[in-house]
Amino acid sequence: MILSRYERVIAKRYLLPGKGEGFIFLVAGISLAAVALGVAALIIVMSVMNGFRAELFDKIVGLNGHAVVQGYEGRLSNWQQIAAAARKSPGVTSALPLIDQPLMASANGRVEGVLVHAMRFEDIVHNKTIASHIKSGSLANLRPGSNTVAIGSRLAEAIGAFPGSQISLISPEGRSTPIGTVPRIVSYTVGATFEVGVYDYDNSYVVMPLEEAQNLLMMGDQVGMVEIQTTDPDKVDQFLAPLQDVVRGHGQIVDWRQMNSALFQALEVERIAMFVVLSLIVLVAVFNILSSLIMLVRAKTRDIAILRTMGASRRGLIRIFMTVGVTIGVLGIALGIILGAVFLFFRQGVVDAIQALTGQNLWDPTVRILTDLPSKTDPIEVTVIIVTALVLSFLATLYPAFKAASTDPVQVLRYE
Template identity: 65%
Template sequence: MILSRHERMIAKRYLLPGKGERFIFVVASISLVAVMLGVWALVVVMSVMNGFRAELFDKTVGLNGHAVVQGYGGRLPDWELIMDELEATEGVVSATPLIEQPLMASYAGRVEGVLARGMRTADIRENEVFNSNIIEGDMRALTPGSGNVAIGSRLAVSLGAVVGGQISLISPQGRSTPFGTVPRIVSYNVGAIFEVGVYDFDSAFVLMPMEDAQTLLMMSDTVGMIEIDTVDPDNVHAIIAPIAARWAGQAVVTDWREMNSELFDALEIERVVMFIILSLIIIVAVFNILSSLIMLVRAKKRDIAILRTMGATRRSMMKIFLTIGLTTSALGTIAGLLLAFVTLRYRQGAVEIVQTLTGQNLWDPSIRFITELPARTDPFEVLAIVGLAMGSAFIFTLYPAYKAASTDPVEVLRYE
């Protein structure tokens, strides 16, 4: 929509308050602030929701893979054959054998339930989720036969364990005696403490070399599962379908959606609902733009009639008032985006300030699963929010613009 010089001048004049028009200006300012708050709320909330999903996906999938092949009874005897087939499957990036077993851990008289995980030494070294989140010790200490393990930070706090201390793992799969099965208790040195930022993992994981896990659980050369990473997590079901069909009855193949379906489905539903609800703020703001323009058209009825008699066309009047409405919405949208980006930049600091002022822990990791407030802004969502603000403003501005364009100068000036 290209404006001529005189149309730009008139639009600029009507945007600024004139004598006796301050009430209209106040209403228009409120509309601008409302648009700003609506855009700000939408961008911040959607970015945080995206951050939750991305953080959960990165950390959960980083520890569990895009899919797993699990053996019945917790054992996968033919794991080497399955590994060969997986590595030859198109779309599979890597396959990692694992052992996972719920056990009990004891340290200085304290006992906690843990999840022992055995991994090959090379896989431990290459796992970015663990290695990039070491807070004490060194993962290189985890070698077969060394008797060293790595534990989560929350588990270390619960047990009072420190690097260099001894932790005892208690397995119910012990040796049989005339009086029943005696639990197997093996002591290990704490070689490293990690904090991946997911409470369930940090409070329970005990990581050890594969050979040590096999010895502890008396699994010989078998493993419990194989973790699979693919080129496309969203298409993982189709990629692993041949493996699932090939080993049906001997192993169960589960992808990340099935393992975490309730959590990710709930996040997706909440994300859509929040977008719809917060969009109403923008719609209400646009109603304010509509009302302020209607009042402006009524206040400027005489001016419009004079402009029409001087040769201004209906099209010019439409363009002028559409420009006023869209400019108000655009200014509010830009201000909302700037405020949203500042809020997202300093979000964690804001949470800490509120916690300090209220004396309440607003981000208890045992409740919220992730230890910090995440955020990830999607440019396409931002464009959609901008489109919603500008598109609704355009639609709602059409009526007052049409009323201004349809003003009959003869009727208006008849009694002037």
């Protein structure tokens, strides 16, 4: 929208408060602030929702893969054949043997339910989800035959364990006696503690070498499952289709969507719902722009009539008032982007400050799953938010602008 020099001067004049127009300026300022808050709220909430999903996906996939081949009754005897066939499938980057077994852990007179997560030593060391979140100790201590394990930080706090201390793992698969099966209890040294940022993992995971878990559970050379990573998690079904014949009769293939379908579906529904609800804030702000422009047109009726008698065209008046409204929207959007960026940058500090002031735990990891407030800003979503706010601001200027252009100077000036 190209404005002539006089149109730019008038539009600038109407954006600033004139004598007796303080209330109109106040309404316009409120409109600008409302647009800014609406845009900031949308950017913040969508970024947090995206970050929540991305963090969960990275942590879950980092420990469980894009898919697993689970053996019937928790045992997979021909895992070497399945792993070899999986590696030959297009799109598959790795296929690793794995044991996931719920057991009990005991230390210092305390007993907790745990999930033993056993992998080969080299796979443990190269697992970024675990290796990059070591709090104390070292994964190098977990060599086969060392009777050493790594445990989650919250589990360590719960049972009072630390690197160098002893914990006992209790397996119901023990030896048979005349009075029944006696649980198998084996002591291990804690070699490291880790905190991946997912409460359930930090509170229950015990990572140990595959050979140690096979001895503890008396599985021989068997494993519980084969963990599979692919180049594209959204195409995991296509990549693993050739593996169905090899797996049939020995186990089943379960991908990341099936393992966590309820969680990710709930996140997607909540994400869409939050976008729709928060968009109403922008819509309300746009109505404020509409009302402030209508008030401005009513206050400037005499000026409009004079401009018309001096040769101002109807299109020129439309451009002037549309420029005023769109400028308010653009300034509000820019301020909203800045507010959103600042909040996201200091998001954890803001949450901690509010918790300190209110005494309430706003981000309880036992409920929120993740330890810290995540964030991941999607440029495409931000663009959609900006375009939506711009379009709504533009539409809000149409009625006041055409109302101003339809002013009859003869009728107005007759009574002046």
